[in-house]
Amino acid sequence: MSLQEDSQGHFRHSRLVRVIRFPFGRRALAAAMAAMVLATGGCRGLSGKPRVAIRGTTWTVDLATTPEQRYQGLSGRGDLPEGTGMLFVYPSAQVLEFCMRGCRIPLDIAFIGPDMRVVRTHTMAIDADPLRPAAYGSFLPAQFAMEAPAGSLRRAGVRVGDEVAFSGVPEPAKAMPDP
Secondary structure, X not given: OOEEEOOOOOEEXXXXXXXXXXXXXXXXXXXXXXXXXXXXXXXXHHXXXXXXEEOOEEXXXXXXXXXXXXXXXXXXXXXXXXXXXXXXXEEEEEEEEEOOOOOOOOEEEEEEOOXXXXXXXXXXXOOOOOOOXXXXXXXXXXXXXXXXXXXHXXXXXXXXXXXXXXXXXXXXXXXXXXX
C-alpha cells in the first residue's frame, strides 16, 4: 500500500481510488511547507530549545558554540531562572577553566567529558574582587560545561560520573575552536 503519482501529478493510493489533488502544484506545496518550517524557527524550532538532562533533572539551555559566545557566557545577566542554564560546547575535549568575570549571580558548573559523564562540579560565587577572579577547573578533559543557578546541581543530586543526555544540541565538531 503506497501512494503513486499518475501522469497528471495526482497521487493515488494503490488500494484506493481516492485522488489527492494539489491545485497549485507540487512546487507550491513544497514552498508552503518550507515556509511553515521557517516560520516556526526551522527544524530546531519544531523540536524546542536545547536541553541537558542529568539524574532525571532537565535544564533548558542557551548554547555557547563560538569563541565569542563562550567568552561572554552568562556575564551581565541579572537572573537565571531555575531549570535553565547555558551549555558551552567545545570542538574537542580539553582541560577547561572558568571564572565569574562580569557575573552578577552565583552559578553551578558541571564539566562534562566526551563520554557524556560529569567529570567535575563547582558552585561559583560572585567575585569579591573583580580584578582577581577565582578560577574553577575541570581538572580532567571536558568537551562541555553547563552553568545553572547556584544550588541546582546539589538539589538534583548531580555527582561526578553521572551520565548526561542532550537533546537539540549540535555535534561538538560544529563548535568553533578558540583562536
